[in-house]
Structure formats: C-alpha cells, structure tokens
Amino acid sequence: xxxxxxxxxxxxxxxxxxxxxxxxxxxxxxxxxxxxxxxxxxxxxxxxxxxxxxxxxxxxxxxxxxxxxxxxxxxxxxxxxxxxxxxxxxxxxxxxxxxxxxxxxxxxxxxxxxxxxxxxxxxxxxxxxxxxxxxxxxxxxxxxxxxxxxxxxxxxxxxxxxxxxxxxxxxxxxxxxxxxxxxxxxxxxxxxxxxxxxxxxx
Numbered sequence: 001x002x003x004x005x006x007x008x009x010x011x012x013x014x015x016x017x018x019x020x021x022x023x024x025x026x027x028x029x030x031x032x033x034x035x036x037x038x039x040x041x042x043x044x045x046x047x048x049x050x051x052x053x054x055x056x057x058x059x060x061x062x063x064x065x066x067x068x069x070x071x072x073x074x075x076x077x078x079x080x081x082x083x084x085x086x087x088x089x090x091x092x093x094x095x096x097x098x099x100x101x102x103x104x105x106x107x108x109x110x111x112x113x114x115x116x117x118x119x120x121x122x123x124x125x126x127x128x129x130x131x132x133x134x135x136x137x138x139x140x141x142x143x144x145x146x147x148x149x150x151x152x153x154x155x156x157x158x159x160x161x162x163x164x165x166x167x168x169x170x171x172x173x174x175x176x177x178x179x180x181x182x183x184x185x186x187x188x189x190x191x192x193x194x195x196x197x198x199x200x201x202x
Contacts, residue, residue: 010070013050020183022050026052026053030056030141030143033141041105043057043105043108043109046067047116048068048077048111049073050073050077051078054088058086058088059086064088065105067101069092098129099132105133105138106134106138106139107138108134109140110140114158114166120166123162127167127171138200140197140201142196143197145181146194146195147159163176163199175196175197177195179194
C-alpha cells in the first residue's frame with residue numbers, strides 16, 4: 001500500500017483539465033468483455049483511475065476492488081460508486097506492490113497502466129505483482145497503447161514482444177489483438193491504437 005501518489009498522477013485528476021484517458025465511461029474493449037461475460041468473480045482493476053471499468057464490472061455482478069496510486073482518482077471512484085448505488089472497494093495502492101492488499105482475484109483488468117512502465121524492469125515487477133494476487137488459471141485482460149500508434153506524444157508505445165517478455169515467467173499469453181483506446185479529443189483524434197492482451201496465470 002502507498003499513502004500518497006507522486007504529484008504528477010494526482011495532478012492528472014486535480015489540475016483543471018481532465019486527464020485525456022478519463023472519458024467518463026468504460027473503455028469499449030472492456031464493455032465488450034463485460035458483454036461476453038468475462039468480467040466476473042473477484043475482480044481487481046489495477047490502475048482504476050476514477051473507476052469506470054471497475055464500476056461496469058460491479059454492475060454486472062463482479063466482486064470488484066479497484067486500486068490506483070492517485071488518491072484524487074480513488075476519491076472520485078468512491079463518489080461514483082455511491083452515486084450509482086454500486087458496491088465496489090476502491091483503495092489507494094501501488095500496482096507494483098499488490099501483495100500487501102491481502103486479496104485474491106479471479107480476474108484482473110488493466111486499462112492503460114502497463115504502458116506507463118517504460119522500463120523492462122518495471123514491467124517485469126508489475127507482472128510479478130499481479131501474480132501475487134491473481135489465482136492460478138486466473139486471467140488478466142490488459143489494454144495498452146501500441147507501437148501501431150504513429151505520433152510520439154503520450155505514453156510509451158508497447159510492442160507485442162514487450163508484453164510477451166513481461167509475462168514470460170509463470171504466465172501464458174493467450175492472445176494479443178489490435179484494439180483502440182479512447183481518449184478525450186486531442187490533436188484531432190478521440191482514439192489511439194492499442195493492444196488487447198489476454199494473459200492467463202499458470
């Protein structure tokens with residue numbers, strides 16, 4: 001657990017203009033997964049932001065915990081849950097140290113967190129952290145900006161081989177498919193190219 005986010009993450013939710021990724025609804029990739037019945041059981045949303053994907057899962061009956069390093073985001077997620085009459089747990093926590101949460105998840109979702117880790121060591125540490133909470137045979141659904149996105153602004157462009165490398169020890173990468181990640185209007189676009197990875201813990 002962590003007490004306070006680095007300023008740049010809290011600032012994303014408190015410094016006036018909304019974060020480009022905070023679109024006020026679930027990402028389409030996760031809406032489709034929910035429609036397919038994939039977001040079930042004990043579900044952890046790693047890097048949940050203001051909670052839209054987590055609350056989508058909670059509305060479909062999942063037992064949801066959302067974590068984020070930004071306290072401002074967690075406060076907003078809790079307020080949304082209360083306003084919508086949904087039961088979900090939201091906690092300030094470090095995604096690189098999930099073992100301290102004291103929970104076991106059947107499913108993990110990651111909407112735009114993996115691409116925040118630019119260094120291979122951090123990506124490997126994140127995969128190990130997820131393994132500490134995801135039960136054997138549990139599934140992680142991960143959406144990240146891909147190297148198919150041409151512009152240089154924004155987060156690290158993830159290569160498919162970087163995903164495979166990070167989840168090479170104790171995981172089975174079942175699929176990596178082209179997807180899109182929706183953002184608020186920026187430089188004439190409302191979406192960027194992404195990967196949707198389905199990764200099972202061994």
